[in-house]
Amino acid sequence: MRWLTLGMGCLLLSGCVDPELGELDRRLSDIRNDPGTPAPLEMPEVPQHEAMPYRESDRRSPFRPELPEPEEGPTGSSNLAPDPERPREPLEAFELASLDLVGVLTMSGESHALVKAPGGEVYRLRTGNYLGRNHGRIVSIADASIQLVELVSTGGGGWVERTAQMTLEDD
Template identity: 30%
Template structure:
C-alpha cells in the first residue's frame, strides 16, 4: 500500500522528531554525573606506615661451640646413634636367639584369660586360644611382640613386650590381659 504524498511529510516529520528526542539529555546522564560527584567527594583514609625498627646486631656468642655442619658434629651424632643401636640390639638379641613357644604364634587380642589357679604355690593363668586351653606361668612367652609374662594375679596377666616405635627403635612396653567374665 502506497501512502499519499501529503501523508508522507507528517510521517517523516514525526520520525525525525522521535530521532531527535533520543539525542537530548536523559536520566542516565544525571546518574552518571551524580556518581562522578560522589566519587570525587570520597577521600580514601589510609593509615600511615610506621617507621621501620632500628636494627641492632647481636654478638655471636657460640663461636667456641662445635660448628653444626662440621665433621666433628657428624662424628658425635654417628657415635650416639651407634650406641643406641647397640642398646636396641641388646634388647632384642636374646629374644631372637631363643626357641619360640606355641602361644607366640597368636596375637594377644585373640587370647582370652579365662581363669587362674595356684599350682605348687605359684599362680598359673588359664588362657584360651582357638578353643584350646593353655597353662601360662611367669616367664612364659605369648603374643607376637616377644611378650614375656612378668606377673599373674587372679584377674590379670601382666606382660613385658618388645616393640618397634615410630622411628624403628626397639622399646619395652607393658601389656595386660584381663579376666573375661562369662567367656565361653
C-alpha cells in the same frame, strides 16, 4: 414393586451383552493361530568409554580411620632386641588381642594362667612364658589378671618395652 425390580434387573443385564463379542472371539482365535513374528528390538548404541587408571592407591582409604601422626618418641635400644635363638612358644603365633585369659590356678604357691587360643585350646602358662606376636613375656600373675612386657620394634633397628595386661573376662 416386584415387577418393577424384575424389569430393572433385566434392563441392567441387557446392557452387558456386546453385539461384537463374536468379532472379539474371532480376532483372538486368529492371533492364537498365527502369532506372527515379534517386532525386532532396536538396541541403542552403547558408547565406548576410555578406561581411567586408578592413581589413588597410595592415599588413605576413606573407609579406614585416620592414623595419628607419628610422634617423635623414643628411638629404642638395640640392646632390648629379642633373642632370635630362643625357641618360640605356641601362643606367640597369635595376636595378644585374640587370646583370652580364662582362669588362674594357684598350686603350691605358684600361680598359673589359663589362656585360650583362637582355636579353643587352653594353655597353662606361668611367669616367664611368652605369648603374643610382640614377644610378650609374662612378668606377674594375679588373681584375675596377668602382666606382660612386650618388645616392640621402633622401625629404626631399635626396640622399646611396652607393658600389657590381660584380665579375666566374665562371660
